[in-house]
Amino acid sequence: MRLNLLRLGALLLPAAWAQSAGAGASNSSATGPDKDGKYWIYGEGITATFIPYGASISNLFINDKNGIRRDIVGGFDNASYYGIDKQHPHFGGVPGRYANRIKNSSFEIDGVTYNILPNENPTPDHPDGVDTLHGGPDGWDWRNFTVVSHSNSSITFSLVDPDGAQGFPGEVVSYITYTLGNLTWDFKMVAIPTTKKTPIMLSSHTYWNLDGFANNETNLALNHSFYLPYSGQRVGADNILIPTGDILANQPGSVNDFWSAPKQIGSGLQDPEIENNCGFNCSGYDTCYLVNREQQGPYDWRAAGGFVARLQSAWSGIQLDVYSDQEAFQMYSCNGQNGSMTLKETQGLHDGSFPRTIPKYGCVVLEVEDWIDAINQPEWQRSRKQIYEPGGDPYVLQASYRFSINATETPF
Ligand SMILES: *[C@@H]1O[C@H](CO)[C@@H](O)[C@H](O)[C@H]1NC(C)=O
Ligand SMILES: *[C@@H]1O[C@H](CO)[C@@H](O)[C@H](O)[C@H]1NC(C)=O
Ligand SMILES: *[C@@H]1O[C@H](CO)[C@@H](O)[C@H](O)[C@H]1NC(C)=O
Ligand SMILES: *[C@@H]1O[C@H](CO)[C@@H](O)[C@H](O)[C@H]1NC(C)=O
Ligand SMILES: *[C@@H]1O[C@H](CO)[C@@H](O)[C@H](O)[C@H]1NC(C)=O
Ligand SMILES: *[C@@H]1O[C@H](CO)[C@@H](O)[C@H](O)[C@H]1NC(C)=O
Ligand SMILES: *[C@@H]1O[C@H](CO)[C@@H](O)[C@H](O)[C@H]1NC(C)=O
Ligand SMILES: *[C@@H]1O[C@H](CO)[C@@H](O)[C@H](O)[C@H]1NC(C)=O
Ligand SMILES: *[C@@H]1O[C@H](CO)[C@@H](O)[C@H](O)[C@H]1NC(C)=O
Ligand SMILES: *[C@@H]1O[C@H](CO)[C@@H](O)[C@H](O)[C@H]1NC(C)=O
Ligand SMILES: *[C@@H]1O[C@H](CO)[C@@H](O)[C@H](O)[C@H]1NC(C)=O
Numbered sequence: 001m002r003l004n005l006l007r008l009g010a011l012l013l014p015a016a017w018a019q020s021a022g023a024g025a026s027n028s029s030a031t032g033p034d035k036d037g038k039y040w041i042y043g044e045g046i047t048a049t050f051i052p053y054g055a056s057i058s059n060l061f062i063n064d065k066n067g068i069r070r071d072i073v074g075g076f077d078n079a080s081y082y083g084i085d086k087q088h089p090h091f092g093g094v095p096g097r098y099a100n101r102i103k104n105s106s107f108e109i110d111g112v113t114y115n116i117l118p119n120e121n122p123t124p125d126h127p128d129g130v131d132t133l134h135g136g137p138d139g140w141d142w143r144n145f146t147v148v149s150h151s152n153s154s155i156t157f158s159l160v161d162p163d164g165a166q167g168f169p170g171e172v173v174s175y176i177t178y179t180l181g182n183l184t185w186d187f188k189m190v191a192i193p194t195t196k197k198t199p200i201m202l203s204s205h206t207y208w209n210l211d212g213f214a215n216n217e218t219n220l221a222l223n224h225s226f227y228l229p230y231s232g233q234r235v236g237a238d239n240i241l242i243p244t245g246d247i248l249a250n251q252p253g254s255v256n257d258f259w260s261a262p263k264q265i266g267s268g269l270q271d272p273e274i275e276n277n278c279g280f281n282c283s284g285y286d287t288c289y290l291v292n293r294e295q296q297g298p299y300d301w302r303a304a305g306g307f308v309a310r311l312q313s314a315w316s317g318i319q320l321d322v323y324s325d326q327e328a329f330q331m332y333s334c335n336g337q338n339g340s341m342t343l344k345e346t347q348g349l350h351d352g353s354f355p356r357t358i359p360k361y362g363c364v365v366l367e368v369e370d371w372i373d374a375i376n377q378p379e380w381q382r383s384r385k386q387i388y389e390p391g392g393d394p395y396v397l398q399a400s401y402r403f404s405i406n407a408t409e410t411p412f
Contacts, residue, residue, distance in 0.1 A: 031150060037079025039147065039155050043180030046403065051079040054093025054141035055157035055176040057206055059346060060185065065317025065406040070212030071346040072318065074363055083142075087340060090205040093141030094189065095134035097161055097172055099203040100288070100330065100372040102132040103242045107375040109169070109197050109387060116167030121240050131242055134205070136166035141205065145176065154179040163195055170196025170390075183403040191395040193388045200388050200395040203369040207334070209362065210313035210320065213347045217315070219354040220361045221334065222266025227310040228258040228329060231289035235328070235372055239280035243373045245380075247290065256287065258331075262310065265333055265364060284335035284361065288372045291327050301325045302400060309366060317406030322366060324399040327385070330367035337362055368399045 033039050038049035038058050049059040058075040075091050076082055082091065105118040118129035119137040134141060145157035156177040163171045174191040189202045209221050234256055236246035250256040255268035255277060268274050269283065278286040291308050293299050299306060307321035309329055322329075339357040348356050374382040388395050 031152075033079065036077060039150055041151070041153055041155055041178070041180050043153055043184065044182040046180050046183050046185065048178070048180060048185065050155050050157075050178060051082065052144040052147060052157065053079055053082040054090070054143065055145040055159070056082065056092035056094075056141065057178070057185075057204075058092060059344070061346075062183070062318060062403055063405070064212070070210075070214065070316060070318065071344060072208060072210050072212050074207030074209070074341070074358060075344055076342075077344050083144075089207075089336065089341070090134055090139075090141045092204075092206045094176055094202055095205050096140030096159075096174070096200070096202050097135050097166075097168055097191070098132075098199050098375070099134055099201045099205075099367070099369055101242055103373055103376045104130065105132040105167075107199060109199075114167060114169055131240065132166075135168075138166060140174075140202075148175070149177075153181070168198055170194065170198045172198060172200060174202075185401040185403075187397075187399050187401075189395075189397040191388070193390050193392075195390060197387055197389040199375045199386055201370050201372075201386060202395070202397050203330070203367040204399070205365060205367060207358075207363040207365055208311060208320070209347075209358075209364070210311060210318040211316045213343050213358070213362065214349050215313075215315050216349060216353060219359055220266070221313075221364050222264060222269065222361050223313065223315065224265050224364060225262045225310075225312045225314070226258050226265050226331065226364070227262035227312075228289050228291075228308065228331075229310075230291045230293050230308055231259045231329060233290040233292065235288040235290070237279070237288075239276065241279045241286055243288075243377060245377045250289070256285075256289075258289070262312070266361065278333075278335050282335050284333040286330070286332045286335065288328050288330045288369075290371070291324075291329055301398070307402070308368070311364060311366065319404045319406075320366075321402045321404070322368065322399065323402065324368040324397075326368040326370060326397060326399070328369050328371045330365070330369060330372070332365035332367070334358065334361055334363040334365065336360075368397065 047061045060073045106115045117136040120129045120133040122129045145159045148158045149156040159174050161172040171194045177188045179186045191200045236244045236248045252260045255273045274283045278284045309322040312319040337358045341358045343356045370385050374386045
């Protein structure tokens with residue numbers, strides 16, 4: 001399996017990608033998973049583990065401003081539990097082959113309508129749901145990827161998604177590479193359709209709590225400060241979070257204004273405007289913000305200072321700056337968490353002061369991605385970023401998550 005994937009990669013990937021995906025491949029068996037099924041990689045001041053299930057990040061360790069090691073991502077203690085827990089919320093994985101929601105579980109390519117498996121918002125008439133979330137009931141983040149390369153600082157996973165899986169047309173071969181550097185977590189996701197035209201949109205669905213879920217004053221993430229400097233607009237959505245096609249303004253001072261200045265995620269929670277902001281009877285965020293940069297001239301997404309999002313906690317002093325080549329950014333404030341998800345042994349307090357579970361608003365999910373459900377919004381004219389075909393450009397997503405400790409004054 002491993003050899004076949006590598007051969008396939010060599011055949012299909014442009015040289016540069018094949019090189020980065022294959023780097024260290026000969027060392028891939030040098031270090032296997034630990035007893036919990038986790039693969040460790042190391043950078044300067046940062047250590048992380050990954051698992052084949054969903055190509056997920058499972059731990060991310062950074063020292064806080066007091067030098068205390070914090071594990072700042074949600075997950076489980078061992079790899080085998082990811083497949084056992086049936087209510088897990090896409091913990092740290094790669095949603096695919098099409099992230100976020102697909103309206104009516106259908107889309108059209110070249111006049112052909114494809115119906116894919118629904119998995120959200122069941123009704124009596126549609127017991128499996130009326131839309132598809134994160135690629136379907138067996139989306140990529142519920143499947144075991146293959147480890148094709150593993151070095152001290154980097155790991156590459158691969159998945160072959162067969163023709164017809166979940167109803168999607170054609171086979172897709174993907175490579176997900178994660179690399180740690182000097183307080184950085186970089187990733188590159190490449191996906192290649194081999195037989196038919198198909199929609200592709202990936203993301204990383206990581207649950208953050210920059211206090212390592214160990215803040216002794218609050219177990220919520222509502223005091224985290226959040227900043228989206230390029231996001232004066234967002235995708236309008238209906239009461240089950242399906243895009244309506246309308247692009248909305250994040251008016252200065254409104255609950256969705258994270259662009260004019262950084263503010264705490266919880267700062268708008270008492271504002272009546274927040275009601276139904278994340279769907280019917282939901283107060284909080286599960287929102288796709290646009291990243292508008294072109295109008296300010298050519299840009300290099302990696303250039304220092306050009307982050308598309310910043311998340312910071314004054315309590316731990318840990319700050320995350322997200323750099324990405326993607327043109328949208330989803331933020332989910334864990335409105336759907338209800339205390340049913342257990343913390344890992346490596347996080348949280350062990351003194352009984354808070355339950356060892358993730359409460360509502362106890363985390364923040366950040367998702368670099370393209371405009372959601374653009375396959376059903378032809379008027380957005382984004383098919384070049386959404387539909388891929390054999391022999392054409394591959395789907396590529398790149399991001400660099402850069403951490404710093406206590407680097408900026410807290411804006412409050
Ligand atoms: C793989 O191992 C060789 C020596 O065995 C070493 O020179 C090379 O740097 C290693 N590659 C990676 C990516 O660790
Ligand atoms: C792995 O990288 C870390 C951090 O860069 C370093 O401290 C460690 O010595 C490296 N281990 C090996 C086996 O190269
Ligand atoms: C794996 O982790 C889960 C959740 O933390 C725990 O309930 C289970 O006992 C663990 N299993 C093993 C074999 O360690
Ligand atoms: C996925 O991998 C885990 C161990 O990491 C294993 O327990 C599980 O059975 C695997 N699932 C499948 C479908 O192969
Ligand atoms: C939704 O999809 C079904 C097929 O599953 C189709 O019959 C129906 O026309 C679609 N509805 C809309 C509003 O597109
Ligand atoms: C890591 O980055 C910091 C500042 O950005 C720098 O001072 C330090 O020398 C770097 N460390 C290494 C090993 O490159
Ligand atoms: C809360 O945590 C901070 C930072 O680790 C520590 O300085 C402080 O003493 C703790 N307070 C209590 C009451 O434990
Ligand atoms: C959270 O931030 C508010 C200001 O918005 C402040 O009053 C409060 O003390 C903070 N709570 C914690 C636990 O940091
Ligand atoms: C709205 O949500 C609250 C909990 O957040 C729940 O108690 C209430 O029943 C819900 N109302 C409706 C109409 O669904
Ligand atoms: C908590 O949420 C999960 C889904 O995330 C659901 O399966 C479970 O029933 C919920 N529990 C309660 C008590 O609402
Ligand atoms: C870190 O932040 C605290 C308050 O949040 C401040 O008192 C301290 O001076 C800061 N340290 C550095 C090195 O910036």
